[in-house]
Amino acid sequence: xxxxxxxxxxxxxxxxxxxxxxxxxxxxxxxxxxxxxxxxxxxxxxxxxxxxxxxxxxxxxxxxxxxxxxxxxxxxxxxxxxxxxxxxxxxxxxxxxxxxxxxxxxxxxxxxxxxxxxxxxxxxxxxxxxxxxxxxxxxxxxxxxxxxxxxxxxxxxxxxxxxxxxxxxxxxxxxxxxxxxxxxxxxxxxxxxxxxxxxxxxxxxxxxxxxxxxxxxxxxxxxxxxxxxxxxxxxxxxxxxxxxxxxxxxxxxxxxxxxxxxxxxxxxxxxxxxxxxxxxxxxxxxxxxxxxxxxxxxxxxxxxxxxxxxxxxxxxxxxxxxxxxxxxxxxxxxxxxxxxxxxxxxxxxxxxxxxxxxxxxxxxxxxxxxxxxxxxxxxxxxxxxxxxxxxxxxxxxxxxxxxxxxxxxxxxxxxxxxxxxxxxxxxxxxxxxxxxxxxxxxxxxxxxxxxxxxxxxxxxxxxxxxxxxxxxxxxxxxxxxxxxxxxxxxxxxxxxxxxxxxxxxxxxxxxxxxxxxxxxxxxxxxxxxxxxxxxxxxxxxxxxxxxxxxxxxxxxxxxxxxxxxxxxxxxxxxxxxxxxxxxxxxxxxxxxxxxxxxxxxxxxxxxxxxxxxxxxxxxxxxxxxxxxxxxxxxxx
Numbered sequence: 001x002x003x004x005x006x007x008x009x010x011x012x013x014x015x016x017x018x019x020x021x022x023x024x025x026x027x028x029x030x031x032x033x034x035x036x037x038x039x040x041x042x043x044x045x046x047x048x049x050x051x052x053x054x055x056x057x058x059x060x061x062x063x064x065x066x067x068x069x070x071x072x073x074x075x076x077x078x079x080x081x082x083x084x085x086x087x088x089x090x091x092x093x094x095x096x097x098x099x100x101x102x103x104x105x106x107x108x109x110x111x112x113x114x115x116x117x118x119x120x121x122x123x124x125x126x127x128x129x130x131x132x133x134x135x136x137x138x139x140x141x142x143x144x145x146x147x148x149x150x151x152x153x154x155x156x157x158x159x160x161x162x163x164x165x166x167x168x169x170x171x172x173x174x175x176x177x178x179x180x181x182x183x184x185x186x187x188x189x190x191x192x193x194x195x196x197x198x199x200x201x202x203x204x205x206x207x208x209x210x211x212x213x214x215x216x217x218x219x220x221x222x223x224x225x226x227x228x229x230x231x232x233x234x235x236x237x238x239x240x241x242x243x244x245x246x247x248x249x250x251x252x253x254x255x256x257x258x259x260x261x262x263x264x265x266x267x268x269x270x271x272x273x274x275x276x277x278x279x280x281x282x283x284x285x286x287x288x289x290x291x292x293x294x295x296x297x298x299x300x301x302x303x304x305x306x307x308x309x310x311x312x313x314x315x316x317x318x319x320x321x322x323x324x325x326x327x328x329x330x331x332x333x334x335x336x337x338x339x340x341x342x343x344x345x346x347x348x349x350x351x352x353x354x355x356x357x358x359x360x361x362x363x364x365x366x367x368x369x370x371x372x373x374x375x376x377x378x379x380x381x382x383x384x385x386x387x388x389x390x391x392x393x394x395x396x397x398x399x400x401x402x403x404x405x406x407x408x409x410x411x412x413x414x415x416x417x418x419x420x421x422x423x424x425x426x427x428x429x430x431x432x433x434x435x436x437x438x439x440x441x442x443x444x445x446x447x448x449x450x451x452x453x454x455x456x457x458x459x460x461x462x463x464x465x466x467x468x469x470x471x472x473x474x475x476x477x478x479x480x481x482x483x484x485x486x487x488x489x490x491x492x493x494x495x496x497x498x499x500x501x502x503x504x505x506x507x508x509x510x511x512x513x514x515x516x517x518x519x520x521x522x523x524x525x526x527x528x529x530x531x532x533x534x535x536x537x538x539x540x541x542x543x544x545x546x547x548x549x550x551x552x553x554x555x556x557x558x559x560x561x562x563x564x565x566x567x568x569x570x571x572x573x574x575x576x577x578x579x580x581x582x583x584x585x586x587x588x589x590x591x592x593x594x595x596x597x598x599x600x601x602x603x604x605x606x607x608x609x610x611x612x613x614x615x616x617x618x619x620x621x622x623x624x625x626x627x628x629x630x631x632x633x634x635x636x
Contacts, residue, residue: 012413012423019426020452026427027053027455030269031261034059034304035068037234040261044453049473049480050460051453053262054237061241061260062105062138063232065303066098074279074306081282081331082127084174085314085323090127094306097131103226104135110226111166111198111217115140115233118162118243120196122155122186124148124173125313128202128219129289130299132168137241137260140233144243144255147290148173148180149589152188154253158245159193161255161462168219170202171209176318183209237261243462244292246398254471255462256292256398264300266456267402270425271301274392274403275335275364276410279306282361284328285337285368286312292398293368297337301402316342322353329357336384337366341528341592343376348527350551351383359384364409366392369592371496373518374419381418395421395496397482399472401456404428405494420493428454432488437476440488447500448486449479485512502596504533504541511575513596519570520545523563525553530586532600534578542578544603546586555582 019026024043031040031054041056069075079097082090092100113119119136121143123129129145136143146158148170159167167190173180183201187210190196201209202219241260245253271277283302287293302309310331316324324346328336346354365385372380372393381391395405405421405428407414414422424430431439432446440446457480461468475481485497498514513531520529528548536542547563549555560580567575587598601608 009413009415012411015411015413016424016426020429023427023452027265031057031265031455034264034268035064040237046453048478049469051262051457052238052459053259053455054265057237057261058234059237059261059264060138060140060232060234061264061300062101062134064264065134065300066094066101067232069094069306070098072306077279077306078308079303080127080130080309080311082311082313083327084312085177085318086174092127097127097134099228100127100131100223101134101138102228102230103223104131105138105230106227107200107219107222108135108141108166109139109230110222111200113139113141113166115235116239117141117166118164119143120155120159120162120164120167121145122148122167122169122182123202124170124180124182125288125311126170126202126204127311128168128170130311133242133289133295133299137235138230138232140235140239142240142242144245145290145295146245147288148182149288149290152185155185155189156193157252158255159189159196161245161252162243163195165195166198166200167196168200168202170204172205172207174204174313176315179205179207181209187212235260238459240459242295244295244398246292254464254467257459257462258401258456259459262455262457263401264304266454267296267301268304270402270406270456271297271305273408273410273425274394274406275337275366277302277305277307277335281305281307281335282310282331282333283307283335283337284310284312284331284333286316286324286339286342287337287368292396292401293337296402297368317345317349321346321349322356325354325357325359328359328362332361334361334363335366336362336364337368339369339592340367340372340376341369341588341594343367343372343380344521344528347376347379348548348550354383359386362386362389364392365389366394368394368396371395371421371498371514371518372419373521375522377418390416391418393419393421395484395494399458400450400454401458404450404454405430405496417491417493420489420495422493424494428452430494431479432486432494433476433479437479442488442490445485445487445497447476448482448484448494448496449476450482451479485514504531504543506533506541506543506574511571515571516543516545516567516575516577519567519575520547520563522570523559523566525549525559526563528586530594530596530599531577532596532603534600534603536578543575544579544581544599545577546581546583546599548583548586 028043036059038058040054045052045055075095076093079094080092121132133143169186171183199216239260240257243255285297390409392407394403396403405424407422429452434440434446483500485500487495498512502513504511516531517529527550530546532544533541534544587595
């Protein structure tokens with residue numbers, strides 16, 4: 001496929017030019033596709049770096065996702081299929097989901113939640129999380145979802161930053177057959193978070209948990225006497241829909257604030273373009289709702305379109321290695337959206353687990369979270385999509401609110417190129433620039449920036465406007481700084497190279513970790529790779545590479561040589577690893593991100609620190625043992 005040319009179609013060029021040139025008219029037309037209680041007076045109020053979209057308009061996200069479907073045939077169609085690791089299932093029609101959301105909205109009002117209040121949601125991947133989000137926004141309140149894998153300290157920090165008075169949680173989450181004590185974590189967190197006055201507890205098990213009289217209320221008991229209908233609160237388009245915290249390179253997490261109108265309009269449009277989503281779609285995004293992908297790709301965008309969503313509570317490889325493929329076959333999933341990290345794990349297991357299942361319902365495959373290297377793209381296309389499904393490699397961030405660079409099968413505008421996120425979506429003015437903010441020449445690595453506002457963009461950092469300006473708007477004048485490296489090739493396609501802050505400085509050369517890892521994975525025997533730096537007296541920093549091999553391969557000097565040759569060929573001799581460690585697993589968060597700081601701590605013989613978000617804590621000990629064995633071998 002390397003010899004083919006993939007120029008954007010004439011239709012894409014004309015569509016994009018029209019969208020960027022007539023920005024307000026373009027997005028105004030898209031906004032008309034949503035239900036509004038009152039039409040906007042001004043499409044965009046732009047005072048750099050603040051954008052306010054659809055000023056004067058009134059709408060409600062809960063109404064748009066639920067009520068708008070009730071006078072159509074979708075009323076009795078399935079909105080949510082839910083399943084856990086053990087095969088327990090639940091389903092909700094749009095009418096049933098609407099009823100549950102209204103009842104919880106009634107409960108929230110009774111415990112004192114008002115328009116503009118913030119409600120913290122600390123729940124696992126269960127339908128009650130979606131219900132809680134939609135019930136909160138139905139009454140004009142603002143939700144902040146805290147990933148249920150986070151520690152008590154992380155929860156405390158987020159509660160204190162928001163000053164929330166109400167928190168919704170569960171007694172337990174369930175992960176790899178084990179109970180995760182959410183209520184216990186909440187109790188510890190609230191010792192140092194005095195603003196919370198009421199805790200609504202979703203009971204899932206018969207296990208006893210501590211109940212604090214006067215503060216803790218049982219969800220199921222509250223819902224029995226709840227009202228069946230609550231009028232949706234009309235809110236301004238610029239009213240915050242949610243706050244979602246994302247880690248910063250330094251300091252406390254950033255509370256990203258997204259609007260109601262702009263966010264909904266943007267996600268409605270982009271998910272139609274990217275996934276060709278419709279009310280016949282059975283849509284499964286494997287992310288956790290605790291991340292922005294879950295907000296946009298599991299809850300708001302699919303429900304706006306009247307699609308059916310699949311929710312799975314559990315690990316991808318538990319209790320057996322074909323659980324995901326079983327789910328796709330069982331529910332007839334048509335759109336599947338996952339991460340390259342997960343795909344690399346499945347490559348390691350081999351294809352026999354996939355061949356046991358009929359995946360012919362699939363129409364579109366997607367990836368998110370990091371760039372997908374061409375080999376993984378080809379594997380995904382062949383083994384999951386049976387060479388029939390387009391792959392949408394999507395680039396976006398918590399801050400962007402929705403997909404920014406991606407193929408768009410719904411518009412049939414862009415030829416695919418394995419490993420590339422292809423081109424900016426209509427209305428997105430993206431560029432790759434140098435240190436001075438000038439566009440770089442094709443094939444040159446630079447910084448990815450966005451040069452014009454878009455409806456899904458963040459409104460601010462909660463209670464920290466100076467950090468908002470400093471983080472996103474001070475690096476390049478008049479441009480949103482993504483902090484990602486990218487290359488734009490001769491055909492205009494974008495290739496994402498990872499975070500600009502995830503960079504190693506080797507002998508004065510700055511090399512992205514993603515570039516080295518992708519080069520290593522290009523080796524036929526390699527399934528996964530992770531890079532960290534180690535001190536070097538000559539170069540300043542040297543490269544240490546951790547590698548997981550595919551099934552059927554064993555560590556050899558020959559494989560090590562192949563990896564080194566690939567890296568030297570694709571990047572250059574400067575990127576040659578000083579050490580290569582073969583391991584069975586890597587330490588990952590439950591969202592699939594590799595925790596490189598743990599790998600570095602092992603090598604540097606330093607304390608590992610907080611590992612409460614690890615998918616499998618045993619991986620840390622396994623890597624320690626591997627490293628100790630390597631050290632002993634070297635000494636011997």
